[in-house]
Amino acid sequence: xxxxxxxxxxxxxxxxxxxxxxxxxxxxxxxxxxxxxxxxxxxxxxxxxxxxxxxxxxxxxxxxxxxxxxxxxxxxxxxxxxxxxxxxxxxxxxxxxxxxxxxxxxxxxxxxxxxxxxxxxxxxxxxxxxxxxxxxxxxxxxxxxxxxxxxxxxxxxxxxxxxxxxxxxxxxxxxxxxxxxxxxxxxxxxxxxxxxxxxxxxxxxxxxxxxxxxxxxxxxxxxxxxxxxxxxxxxxxxxxxxxxxxxxxxxxxxxxxxxxxxxxxxxxxxxxxxxxxxxxxxxxxxxxxxxxxxxxxxxxxxxxxxxxxxxxxx
Numbered sequence: 001x002x003x004x005x006x007x008x009x010x011x012x013x014x015x016x017x018x019x020x021x022x023x024x025x026x027x028x029x030x031x032x033x034x035x036x037x038x039x040x041x042x043x044x045x046x047x048x049x050x051x052x053x054x055x056x057x058x059x060x061x062x063x064x065x066x067x068x069x070x071x072x073x074x075x076x077x078x079x080x081x082x083x084x085x086x087x088x089x090x091x092x093x094x095x096x097x098x099x100x101x102x103x104x105x106x107x108x109x110x111x112x113x114x115x116x117x118x119x120x121x122x123x124x125x126x127x128x129x130x131x132x133x134x135x136x137x138x139x140x141x142x143x144x145x146x147x148x149x150x151x152x153x154x155x156x157x158x159x160x161x162x163x164x165x166x167x168x169x170x171x172x173x174x175x176x177x178x179x180x181x182x183x184x185x186x187x188x189x190x191x192x193x194x195x196x197x198x199x200x201x202x203x204x205x206x207x208x209x210x211x212x213x214x215x216x217x218x219x220x221x222x223x224x225x226x227x228x229x230x231x232x233x234x235x236x237x238x239x240x241x242x243x244x245x246x247x248x249x250x251x252x253x254x255x256x257x258x259x260x261x262x263x264x265x266x267x268x269x270x271x272x273x274x275x276x277x278x279x280x281x282x283x284x285x286x287x288x289x290x291x292x293x294x295x296x297x298x299x300x301x302x303x304x305x306x307x308x309x310x311x312x313x314x
Contacts, residue, residue, distance in 0.1 A: 077102055084296040088307065114234065253313075
């Protein structure tokens with residue numbers, strides 16, 4: 001009987017190895033999606049969807065306590081928040097959407113997806129979910145959307161957290177010069193290009209298996225027209241200064257959270273934020289060492305700790 005069980009287990013392990021190996025070689029996207037699903041479950045988040053305005057929104061929701069809405073950045077999706085979300089759901093009710101046009105949320109061909117248009121879509125989402133007072137957190141492009149939305153709808157935003165946010169005036173860096181010259185560093189066609197794009201956003205190179213990198217390359221090629229069109233929209237002064245021009249309208253408590261060595265949005269933007277918040281009821285700033293532009297992935301524990309302290313203080 002024991003020998004029979006051992007043979008069965010050996011057969012099962014061999015079969016599992018064949019399935020996983022085959023999936024890695026021929027369908028690595030399945031393994032990536034399975035890992036995202038696992039992380040969402042670990043964070044006690046469930047996937048939901050709702051139609052709001054012109055967008056079919058897909059979002060994570062879970063946790064107990066005061067509500068926090070988390071917005072991702074350019075060429076990203078809701079999954080970037082999962083590591084940090086795992087540390088927040090024990091204390092907060094989280095809503096983490098794929099912004100319109102990105103991730104699993106829908107995209108209207110030819111429509112604008114600039115900061116102002118996205119802030120308008122976010123209002124439709126908030127109204128549809130009947131959200132009242134919440135902490136709004138936005139990273140990078142999502143930070144610009146959050147800032148614009150908060151300036152226009154202060155009745156809903158109890159507090160605002162801008163994480164390495166786009167839309168503020170800062171010291172011009174290499175990324176700015178490349179972008180204004182018409183070069184888009186977020187498009188790539190091979191593994192070397194993926195590595196270059198990753199090093200713009202991360203302090204250390206991403207250690208991903210090659211077939212997983214191929215999935216991201218294929219997604220980038222599939223979405224190339226949308227990525228380039230959206231990036232072109234963000235080059236306009238009204239977009240890259242979208243939050244800067246509205247700082248005086250922000251009346252709620254505001255947190256600025258930055259990676260000290262951000263290569264995309266220079267940390268000098270934090271000074272612009274502090275100096276421009278003339279009407280905010282409270283101003284907090286925090287910096288994190290050892291990360292570049294993605295603190296929620298590079299330093300999830302510190303990011304969650306800072307957001308928790310800010311949320312509980314307001």
